[in-house]
Amino acid sequence: MRTPGGSGGWWGRKSTPGKVETYTRWSFHFFAVFEVAAVGLPLFAQVRAGLAGWMTAVVVVHALLCSATASRALDWTRDRRAQPVRLLWALGTVTVLISVVALVLRERGPGGDDLRAATNTVFVCVLGFGTGTLTLGVRGRRPLLAMVASAVGGALVVQLPLGVAAPAALGTAVAVLFTAGCLAFTAAFSVWLLDAVYELDEARETRARLAVAEERLRFGRDLHDVMGRNLSVIALKSELAVQLARRGRAEAVEQMIEVQRIARESQREVRDVVRGYREADLRLELAGAQGVLAAAGIDCEVTGDAAGLPVEVQSALGWVVREATTNVLRHGDAGRCVVGVRVAEGRVVLTVENDGAKVGEGDGGDGTGGAGLVGLRERLTAVGGKLEAGAVDGDRFRVVATVPLPSATGTGMGGGAS
Template sequence: MRTSGSTRDSGGWWGRKTTPAKVETYTRWSFHFFALIEVAAVGLPLFAQVGTDAASWMAVLVTVHALLCSATASRALDWTRDRRAQPVRLLWFLGAVTALIAAVAVVLGERGHGDDQAQAAATTLLVGVLSFGIGTLTLGVRGLRQVLGVVAGAVGGTLVLQLALGVAAPTALVTAVIVLFAGGGLAFTAVFSVWLLDAVYELDEARETRARLAVAEERLRFGRDLHDVMGRNLSVIALKSELAVQLARRGRAEAVDQMIEVQRIARESQREVRDVVRGYRETALHVELAGAQGVLTAAGIECEVTGEATGLPTEVQSALGWVVRE
């Protein structure tokens, strides 16, 4: 039997992980990578839109926000896996920092007094920070209403904040719509990632449960077979032994015949138990190979079985079948 393209290679840090652990690691690093995306997509364009001094400290704000989002995402994912309590304080802190940076961006845009580059920089900072903030905050909540509440609160707050600071209504509305689509998209990504991670863990638990149920069912079958064999014969042995005792007390010669019959039934019971155990323990090599191939294929491992096992003796096939099963 040869396997190739394995997703569970024996060596290496990645190969030793289970499939759910791999999906979780991929999900975590994806949200950590979002921090780099935020810095690259929001922080770096600022240098082309405004002066170097203004762009530098604005980029610092974006970097701090990206690192805070990364830390919050890590804590929120731990919470979704029930490894720690919900990071409520960290979520509120991220929300406050996001709102503060958004207010700074609106103020900077208004101070530009018609400067297109300054307004573009302010819009970039506003939309970017709010969008990544929404996406991270939705990781720390559960339920559709709470997710929609985060998105709606951020979009509504953006609109109200701009109008309160004197931004023209059409401009404020357009910016709010952009935040809705960008932040909503990241929120959907976060919710879908958590759902996918939960589904993978549930499938892995279901597969383990199915394996345990199969073992339990086999044990029950074996127990029923033994009960059928031993229960009937032991009842007959007990009845005939009692009859032999009564005959012996009366001095009847038939007591010996009854004990001979008890001896015969006992030996017959031993033979039947051996047959049950032999049938339980014997394995067929081709059956075990097919089962192993099915398990490996279900685990994402390409498995190819070559050769024929029909020419081997029964004892050899049974021994090799146990090797494959183990």
């Protein structure tokens, strides 16, 4: 079911996969903010202002480049654009240059322990964040591990020509391994999770379409069973009548009379099939709705009993169940649906309520919009009933159909709308 616009806002209008994707994107943007806050800004308290200024600017540029690369790479993982090869090469080049400059400043720059600590942090974090972001632009476990191994190996090798002691170089390489490895794992897991959520959503939509297709096949089979034999007989008798007429035989008239009889019988049987389809059995519709929603991964609870209700009432409410079930499957992102039937004060009340309703689609909030709801109102009006539909409690949508029982109307079920 779909809820009226105006509540829930921008976030509420997103589907579950859209929310997961947005959360993933902003997580990587937050990594860029974290890089600036944890690496760039503390430089002002560790080194002199001039040096801290340009070093912070370099970290900011690297963070923005990481953020842009992550965004483009996520688009690539969703097959929305080509692999951002140039951006990946640019990020890799900038990451290496900044790391090497930071390492040179650490070993050869003017300053004491504060400068060494600050530049070491820049070296480890820039190399780690850059490598972690680059892994978003590759597919497969081997390329990912190769990138992390290259970053760790490069961090170890580049220190040795500068005269760094082996234990210190190894410690720095381990720090790079931890930072780059954690971010690479986060990137790989985020992409896997995003793909899984989209695949599950597509599977749910496929199950919903299959449920609708199954109903159409059932109706088609019923028509085939009714019409197949009769049409074959009509074709044979018509051909026989043609042959008899060409020979001037009077039996041709009898054969055509028989064709007319079979044709009228076929019309009656088709009307019976359609009538049986339209005049739904409420109990069967409730059981069918529960089965279809369960197949789509939606928990459905049915309460109440439809036994003993008049045929007209069951038919009208059965159509409400059909339409409501279809909307739950096609719209929103429901996880639970509750259907209740109760008889009170000479009326039958059917309630269908589901969660996970989308915002900004569907009826107009007063329950007047939507072709499906309009059709249901027309059916309920024919039996003196009424329909109410609208959002409740944010992301929940409720449809309430009320139909008076014949004894309560005094003139049967054909009264006007209440």
